[in-house]
Amino acid sequence: MTDTTTTPPEIGGIGHSVKRVEDARLIEGQGNFLDDIALPGMLHMALVRSPVAHARINGIDSDAAMAVDGVLAVVTGELMAAHNLAWMPTLSGDTQAVLATDKVRYQGQEVAAVIATDPYAAADGAELVEVDYDMLDAITNPQQSLAEGAELIRDEKEGQTDNLAYTWETGDEAATEAAFAGADRVVSLTTHYPRSHPSPLETCGIVADVNSVTGQATIYMTSQAPHAHRTLFALVAGLPEQNIRIVSPDIGGGFGNKVPIYPGYVVATAASLLIGQPVKWVETRTGNLISTGFGRDYYMTGELALSNDGRIQAMRVDMLSDQGAFYSDAQPTRYRAGLFHVCTGSYDFPHAHIKCRGAFTNKAPGGVAYRCSFRITEASYLIERLIQTAAYELGIDPAEMRLRNFIQPEQFPYETATGFVYDSGDYPTALRKALDAAGYDELRAEQAAAREEGRLVGIGIAHFTEAVGAGPAHTYDIAGLKMIDSAELRVHPTGKAILKLGVKTQGQGHETTFAQIVAEETGIPSTDIKVIHGDTDDTPYGLGTYASRSTPVGGAATAMVARKIADKARHIAAHLLEAAPEDIDRDADKFFVKGSPDKSVTIQDAAFAAYTNLPEGMEYGLEDVTYYNPPNLTFPYGSYVVVVDVDADTGVWKVRRMVALDDCGVRINPMIVEGQIHGGLTEGFAMSSMQWITFDDDGNCIGSNFMDYLIPTAWETPRFELLETVTPSPHHPIGAKGIGESATVGSPAAFVNAVVDALAHLGVRNIDMPVLPDRVWEAIDSAGG
Amino acid sequence: MEITVNINGTDHTADVEPRRLLVDHIRTGVGLTGTHIGCDTTSCGVCTVLVDGTPVKSCTMLAVQADGREVTTVEGLKSADGLHPVQQAFSDEHGLQCGFCTPAMMLVGAALIEENPAPSDDEVRWAISGNLCRCTGYMNIVKAIQAAAAAASSDGDG
Numbered sequence: 001m002t003d004t005t006t007t008p009p010e011i012g013g014i015g016h017s018v019k020r021v022e023d024a025r026l027i028e029g030q031g032n033f034l035d036d037i038a039l040p041g042m043l044h045m046a047l048v049r050s051p052v053a054h055a056r057i058n059g060i061d062s063d064a065a066m067a068v069d070g071v072l073a074v075v076t077g078e079l080m081a082a083h084n085l086a087w088m089p090t091l092s093g094d095t096q097a098v099l100a101t102d103k104v105r106y107q108g109q110e111v112a113a114v115i116a117t118d119p120y121a122a123a124d125g126a127e128l129v130e131v132d133y134d135m136l137d138a139i140t141n142p143q144q145s146l147a148e149g150a151e152l153i154r155d156e157k158e159g160q161t162d163n164l165a166y167t168w169e170t171g172d173e174a175a176t177e178a179a180f181a182g183a184d185r186v187v188s189l190t191t192h193y194p195r196s197h198p199s200p201l202e203t204c205g206i207v208a209d210v211n212s213v214t215g216q217a218t219i220y221m222t223s224q225a226p227h228a229h230r231t232l233f234a235l236v237a238g239l240p241e242q243n244i245r246i247v248s249p250d251i252g253g254g255f256g257n258k259v260p261i262y263p264g265y266v267v268a269t270a271a272s273l274l275i276g277q278p279v280k281w282v283e284t285r286t287g288n289l290i291s292t293g294f295g296r297d298y299y300m301t302g303e304l305a306l307s308n309d310g311r312i313q314a315m316r317v318d319m320l321s322d323q324g325a326f327y328s329d330a331q332p333t334r335y336r337a338g339l340f341h342v343c344t345g346s347y348d349f350p351h352a353h354i355k356c357r358g359a360f361t362n363k364a365p366g367g368v369a370y371r372c373s374f375r376i377t378e379a380s381y382l383i384e385r386l387i388q389t390a391a392y393e394l395g396i397d398p399a400e401m402r403l404r405n406f407i408q409p410e411q412f413p414y415e416t417a418t419g420f421v422y423d424s425g426d427y428p429t430a431l432r433k434a435l436d437a438a439g440y441d442e443l444r445a446e447q448a449a450a451r452e453e454g455r456l457v458g459i460g461i462a463h464f465t466e467a468v469g470a471g472p473a474h475t476y477d478i479a480g481l482k483m484i485d486s487a488e489l490r491v492h493p494t495g496k497a498i499l500k501l502g503v504k505t506q507g508q509g510h511e512t513t514f515a516q517i518v519a520e521e522t523g524i525p526s527t528d529i530k531v532i533h534g535d536t537d538d539t540p541y542g543l544g545t546y547a548s549r550s551t552p553v554g555g556a557a558t559a560m561v562a563r564k565i566a567d568k569a570r571h572i573a574a575h576l577l578e579a580a581p582e583d584i585d586r587d588a589d590k591f592f593v594k595g596s597p598d599k600s601v602t603i604q605d606a607a608f609a610a611y612t613n614l615p616e617g618m619e620y621g622l623e624d625v626t627y628y629n630p631p632n633l634t635f636p637y638g639s640y641v642v643v644v645d646v647d648a649d650t651g652v653w654k655v656r657r658m659v660a661l662d663d664c665g666v667r668i669n670p671m672i673v674e675g676q677i678h679g680g681l682t683e684g685f686a687m688s689s690m691q692w693i694t695f696d697d698d699g700n701c702i703g704s705n706f707m708d709y710l711i712p713t714a715w716e717t718p719r720f721e722l723l724e725t726v727t728p729s730p731h732h733p734i735g736a737k738g739i740g741e742s743a744t745v746g747s748p749a750a751f752v753n754a755v756v757d758a759l760a761h762l763g764v765r766n767i768d769m770p771v772l773p774d775r776v777w778e779a780i781d782s783a784g785g
Numbered sequence: 786m787e788i789t790v791n792i793n794g795t796d797h798t799a800d801v802e803p804r805r806l807l808v809d810h811i812r813t814g815v816g817l818t819g820t821h822i823g824c825d826t827t828s829c830g831v832c833t834v835l836v837d838g839t840p841v842k843s844c845t846m847l848a849v850q851a852d853g854r855e856v857t858t859v860e861g862l863k864s865a866d867g868l869h870p871v872q873q874a875f876s877d878e879h880g881l882q883c884g885f886c887t888p889a890m891m892l893v894g895a896a897l898i899e900e901n902p903a904p905s906d907d908e909v910r911w912a913i914s915g916n917l918c919r920c921t922g923y924m925n926i927v928k929a930i931q932a933a934a935a936a937a938s939s940d941g942d943g
């Protein structure tokens with residue numbers, strides 16, 4: 001492992017595998033998750049959801065529900081409309097029904113809410129709300145949706161005459177077409193990145209406590225972005241922002257699922273306001289799976305223009321995105337297809353052109369960045385599958401194909417064909433290291449021998465480049481809010497500190513790693529620093545934690561504010577040492593006059609002096625705040641190698657080895673980084689092998705519970721072998737790039753490439769995810785194998 | 786119905802509706818919120834507690850069925866001697882991230898090492914295969930349970 005530590009273990013700065021602070025409460029059952037919150041007088045809400053995908057609502061009868069003991073109110077769209085809250089804006093500039101008034105547009109859509117004194121009574125009441133529906137045909141895929149004469153899903157939307165949600169394109173079309181016209185070879189791949197669901201084990205929920213006398217709204221909610229949500233609540237509900245306090249407590253996993261604002265949050269808040277008591281709503285698992293932000297659902301055709309010797313000259317992509325009934329994925333405003341244009345991957349070529357259309361369907365809305373920085377997972381999957389296809393077509397080894405096309409280390413900073421400026425990287429070293437660890441040449445020899453015996457062995461490679469840490473304010477905003485982030489640091493007289501963050505952990509360990517950044521920069525031991533996050537009354541503004549932006553943006557803000565504090569401490573130390581500030585030097589935890597380290601002032605001494613003994617003219621106290629606007633995104637990358645054994649008779653495939661090399665720049669806490677990679681690889685494996693939200697022709701969601709929507713258990717999950725290289729980001733204050741999502745982004749292509757590789761000699765080039773045994777068997781069978 | 790359930794060594798008597806789930810009784814009746822709820826179909830395992838020492842999904846047992854029985858939840862793992870070896874090992878081996886699955890995982894681990902003082906990787910994976918985790922990819926959970934087994938048996942030897 002690369003040692004990047006500069007502090008001793010007692011300080012616990014960057015590079016130390018410091019044990020997590022958050023563990024102490026979590027291992028004793030003392031976490032404070034949303035459903036653990038109980039307020040005096042708290043009521044409970046259950047949602048009535050549409051059982052059908054597309055239907056007009058003729059009427060709602062609440063009488064039977066109201067007769068249930070304990071039921072206090074049934075909230076319908078009509079009631080919400082009377083308060084101008086039947087519709088709400090989405091993060092993507094569309095509008096979404098809070099409670100349906102005119103028609104339902106997907107199965108699981110929120111139609112009414114029952115408020116009761118007890119959750120059992122609320123559920124009983126919800127069962128008894130009768131909704132009279134007039135059925136309409138359901139549209140369950142974007143091809144159907146955009147076909148001539150398709151039923152209009154968004155008939156309420158002014159100016160909407162078809163089911164097109166948006167179009168987006170980027171790149172130089174003319175130059176790309178010219179490159180294709182002159183190419184020796186053109187290779188293409190059409191594939192579907194299926195609908196998946198982040199499914200954190202904790203579902204979404206809220207406890208809304210609106211005081212009708214003071215107007216104070218205290219809202220506990222499962223939020224990855226509490227500050228952004230506060231502003232949006234102010235805009236949606238018309239509440240004054242100073243009276244809204246969002247508290248995001250311990251979060252049982254997010255993965256993008258807890259970024260959007262869901263109807264349940266709005267209804268519970270409105271109910272609390274109307275009734276004058278706190279209202280709790282905790283989503284059921286089925287509610288979570290059928291109505292909240294899904295990931296992916298992209299139909300993609302990618303093409304590469306190539307020379308005969310395997311050099312890529314241009315890339316062309318055409319995509320169709322299934323957005324569901326409302327356009328509510330949270331992409332940066334300028335980028336309708338997220339950061340998909342990172343699809344040029346790790347390769348050096350001059351031209352690309354990308355087109356995307358988004359379509360409305362009678363399915364749940366979403367398209368959230370599921371453990372992914374805005375459609376990067378889809379993009380990375382496409383190029384890594386496509387380059388393997390090209391390798392087969394040209395008869396070049398897939399590893400060699402990549403080595404021939406890599407951006408070279410000396411080309412960084414490198415501007416891609418779609419305008420990203422990659423910060424740093426050494427791709428050939430990473431790939432070679434991963435191949436060596438896997439024993440690539442031996443594996444190819446074994447594969448050839450196995451084929452002779454009729455056995456199927458596959459070796460899959462993915463070398464991905466991500467673009468994370470959105471982002472620079474001139475380019476990135478969500479719903480108009482610039483994607484900056486912040487940190488506030490207060491050092492108390494005894495030298496202990498509180499760090500307040502705009503970002504919000506959901507298991508990533510911010511309470512530990514962000515303290516390590518401060519420890520590194522100031523010399524205050526990380527265990528002396530308390531990290532506060534998630535409460536908007538108590539933390540500075542930020543856009544939250546998703547898209548691997550915590551370390552790139554919030555981490556940078558933390559380093560910068562700690563530097564301001566360290567600098568003030570240095571001036572104080574100079575005063576205490578009776579020297580000029582420029583003559584003061586520092587080691588891990590002490591200041592001294594250059595050349596005389598024996599007489600020193602600790603950071604704790606300086607902190608005490610900040611409140612007791614200051615140089616002339618200096619303001620008391622030792623605290624500051626930084627808002628960080630990153631100059632660029634960061635670009636982590638990795639090389640993954642997967643070996644699979646495929647049973648030709650059943651199509652069942654097993655991962656024999658998974659070697660994962662990640663380069664995320666400087667690692668703040670190697671233990672936590674590895675944990676993030678394990679989790680991400682598992683989700684990548686899950687998407688490639690089993691996770692699938694699909695629908696029947698009537699729009700019924702198949703995958704509405706954990707018996708139909710499969711999540712890998714310990715039994716199916718492969719063992720992973722991790723490797724690293726460390727190429728710091730040159731523009732990030734501590735050289736870190738972010739790691740939360742790399743493995744989910746990079747690994748699906750490696751798994752699928754491995755299975756396809758096992759069948760490549762039969763002419764198989766693609767199997768859509770999830771790569772289920774029957775699909776593999778089918779591919780073998782139709783290839784005549 | 787009046788029931789008495791011994792939870793973590795203390796008898797709790799209460800009048801509960803016959804349909805009330807054990808998990809709801811533990812969480813809101815007794816107020817021990819370390820036991821979680823993650824699904825509606827007995828699939829996720831985050832509600833696991835020990836009933837007379839055996840792991841049980843408390844979302845799939847009625848509170849009245851626990852009448853007269855001994856239930857251990859995560860809050861009962863720690864003893865006067867300090868943390869249970871599985872608790873220590875989960876922290877040492879980074880066996881948790883968001884921590885939502887963790888109480889259940891630790892209880893299953895604790896029950897496993899009672900029966901099997903040195904479980905193999907496969908044995909641990911099989912034992913926790915009724916418990917989902919979305920964050921860790923399980924490797925460190927397996928490591929933690931094995932480390933706890935080793936710590937528990939060396940304690941026993943000493």
Ligand code: FES
Binds near residue numbers: 825827829832833
């Ligand atoms: S809550 Fe999921 S198994 Fe009990």
Ligand code: FES
Binds near residue numbers: 201
């Ligand atoms: S640690 Fe988050 S679900 Fe297991």
